[in-house]
Amino acid sequence: MTRRTWTLLTSVVLVVAxxxxxxxxxxPYVALGPGxxxxxxxxxxSRPVVRIQGHKTYPTTGHLNMTTVAVTDRISLFxxxxxxxxxxxxxxPREVYFPPGKTEKQVEKKNAKAFRSSQTTAKTAALHHLxxxxxxxxxxxxxxxxxxxxIGAGDQLLSIDGQQVxxxxxxxxxxxxxxxxxxxxxxxxxGGEPPRSATVRLAERPADLPRPADGEPxxxxxxxxxxxPAVDFTVDISLPDVGGPSAGLMFALAITDKLTxxxxxxxxxxxxxxxxxxxxxxxxxxxIGFKIAKAAEAGATVFLTPSDNCxxxxxxxxxxxxxxxxxxxxxxxxxxxxxxxxxxxxxx
Numbered sequence: 001m002t003r004r005t006w007t008l009l010t011s012v013v014l015v016v017a018x019x020x021x022x023x024x025x026x027x028p029y030v031a032l033g034p035g036x037x038x039x040x041x042x043x044x045x046s047r048p049v050v051r052i053q054g055h056k057t058y059p060t061t062g063h064l065n066m067t068t069v070a071v072t073d074r075i076s077l078f079x080x081x082x083x084x085x086x087x088x089x090x091x092x093p094r095e096v097y098f099p100p101g102k103t104e105k106q107v108e109k110k111n112a113k114a115f116r117s118s119q120t121t122a123k124t125a126a127l128h129h130l131x132x133x134x135x136x137x138x139x140x141x142x143x144x145x146x147x148x149x150x151i152g153a154g155d156q157l158l159s160i161d162g163q164q165v166x167x168x169x170x171x172x173x174x175x176x177x178x179x180x181x182x183x184x185x186x187x188x189x190x191g192g193e194p195p196r197s198a199t200v201r202l203a204e205r206p207a208d209l210p211r212p213a214d215g216e217p218x219x220x221x222x223x224x225x226x227x228x229p230a231v232d233f234t235v236d237i238s239l240p241d242v243g244g245p246s247a248g249l250m251f252a253l254a255i256t257d258k259l260t261x262x263x264x265x266x267x268x269x270x271x272x273x274x275x276x277x278x279x280x281x282x283x284x285x286x287x288i289g290f291k292i293a294k295a296a297e298a299g300a301t302v303f304l305t306p307s308d309n310c311x312x313x314x315x316x317x318x319x320x321x322x323x324x325x326x327x328x329x330x331x332x333x334x335x336x337x338x339x340x341x342x343x344x345x346x347x348x
Contacts (some may be wrong), residue, residue: 003229006103014031014343025081028093028094028095029075029091029093029094030071030072030073030075030091030092030093030094030096030097030098031071031072031075031089031090031091032069032070032071032072032089032091032092032287032290033069033070033072033088033090033290033333034069034070034092034186034290034291034293034294034297035067035068035069035070035290035291035294036068036070036086036242036294037065037066037067037068037294037295037298038065038066038239038242039063039064039065040064040065040066040247040250040253041060041062041063041064041249041253041254041257041258041265041267042052042063044238044239044240045095045322047238048238049237049238049239049254050235050236050237050238050251050254050255050258051235051236051237051238052233052234052255052258052259052338053233053234053236054148054232054233054234055231055233055259057258057259057329058257058258058259058261058262059263060257060258060263060264060265061201061263061265061266061267062252062263062264062265062266062267062268062269063265063268063269063270063271063299063300064250064253064254064257064264064265064269064270065223065250065269065270065271065272065295065298066239066244066247066250066251066269066272066273067246067271067272067273067291067292067294067295068244068246068247068291068294069286069287069290069291069292070290071097072089072249073094073098073104075124076122080220083151088293090128091216102288111183111243111244112243114243114244114245115242115244115245115247117244117245118245118246118247118248118251118275119237119247119248119251119275120228121199121245121248121276121277121278122237122247122249122251122252122255122276123229123235123237123251123252123253123255124227124228124229124278125248125276125277125278125279125280125329126129126152126235126251126252126253126255126256126259127225127229127231127235127255128227128229128280129252129280129329129330129333130230130243130259131258132229132258133184133229133230133231134167134227134229134230134278135156135227135228135229136156136157136165136166136167136168136170136225136226136227136228137155137156137157137170137225137227137228138151138152138154138155138157138188138223138224138226139153139224139225139226140153140154140226140276141153141223141224142206142222142223142224144222145220145222146200146201146202146203146220146221146222147172147186147200147221147222148222148238149210149285150198150200151186151188151198151223152185152190152208154191155188155189155190156188156189156190156218157171157186157187157188157223157225158187158188158189158195159174159186159187160174160175160184160185160186160187161174161184162185164271165225165316167227168175168225168226168227171221171223171225173314175218175219175221176218178218178219178220179202179218179219180202180203180204180205180218180220180221181201182201182202182219183199183200183201183202183337183342184199184202185197185198185199185218185318186198186199186200186221191283192297196199200221202219202220202221202285203219203220203222204217204220205217205218205219205220205331206220207281215226223348226278226337227278237251237254241243245275246272246273246274246275246285246286247273248275248280248282249272249273249274249275249276249304249306249326249329249332250271250272250304252275252276252280252329253272253304253329253332253333253336256329256333263340264333264336264337265330265336265340266336266339266340268301268339269299269300269301269302270301270302270303270304270336271287271291271292271295271298271300271301271302271303271304272295272302272303272304272305272324272326273291273304273305273306274304274305274309274326274334275306276329280328280330281327281328282306282326282327282328282329282331282332283308283324284308284309285304285309286307287310288305288312288313289313289316289317290324291303291317292313292318292321293316293318295348296317296318296321296341297322300321301320301321301322302321302322302324302339303317303321303322303323303324304324304326304328304332304335305323305324305325305326305348306327307325307326307327310323310325311348313348314348322339322347323348324345324347324348325346325347325348326346331346338343
């Protein structure tokens with residue numbers, strides 16, 4: 001075999017090997033890009049995204065689109081390069097989205113749980129905004145805690161040692177002066193049953209929980225409290241195959257729009273994003289640029305933007321997109337009313 005032939009064969013082998021590596025070897029990155037956008041005032045198939053039963057609802061127009069970020073996993077070297085050079089995607093370390101020691105199913109389950117939680121919180125925030133009463137429930141019962149087997153998840157908390165439970169913070173306030181080993185009497189209601197009381201002995205606070213600022217030992221009950229609307233009608237949110245908590249604001253706005261006369265959007269195509277608390281506080285999210293890009297592609301002209309995301313949003317928003325700054329659900333509804341009246345809302 002001549003030297004020239006040998007060189008040619010070697011080159012071919014190297015090219016083929018590099019091609020195989022580039023095409024099939026996965027890189028430790030995920031690609032982030034614009035994900036699906038859904039109108040929370042619309043329907044998925046024949047089922048409304050937001051369905052209210054047992055209460056009068058009002059017709060709506062326009063769009064209130066929630067937005068998402070697509071995470072593409074298991075990408076090859078060539079695939080990563082193609083996505084990165086497209087200008088529409090960014091690469092991020094895979095471990096940020098799929099932590100070491102967690103399976104993909106565990107991550108998906110966590111994201112689905114966060115999405116369900118955002119739906120529940122959105123309902124509470126919307127009904128709180130509209131003036132409906134709320135109640136405090138046992139959101140979660142810590143395993144092997146004094147409350148386990150006594151209070152159930154979902155039970156309404158009425159009082160602790162005679163102190164009324166009016167909001168989630170009042171649970172910890174009622175236990176502030178109680179020490180491990182002490183006894184407290186909890187009045188609670190399970191479902192539609194009459195209130196019942198139980199006396200439990202408080203435990204030591206688990207080591208993995210934050211210590212009190214004053215360093216004093218606190219008795220541990222083992223109840224994670226949360227707020228729920230105290231209403232006799234139902235609000236259901238149905239949107240499969242979506243994860244994460246960032247749709248809370250848009251769900252809350254859709255509920256608000258359906259329960260109030262008039263048209264919150266004024267017929268405009270509004271999109272947005274933001275986590276929400278039961279009290280209506282709006283928090284920042286990730287991937288704001290991708291969300292705005294998808295919203296613009298879908299036809300949105302207004303994007304409701306968490307205040308802490310404004311700087312990044314301004315740097316990435318296309319021309320003509322109104323970036324409305326919001327800190328609360330109240331801010332968002334007032335801003336939309338201002339737009340409907342031809343006024344200028346707070347912008348980023």
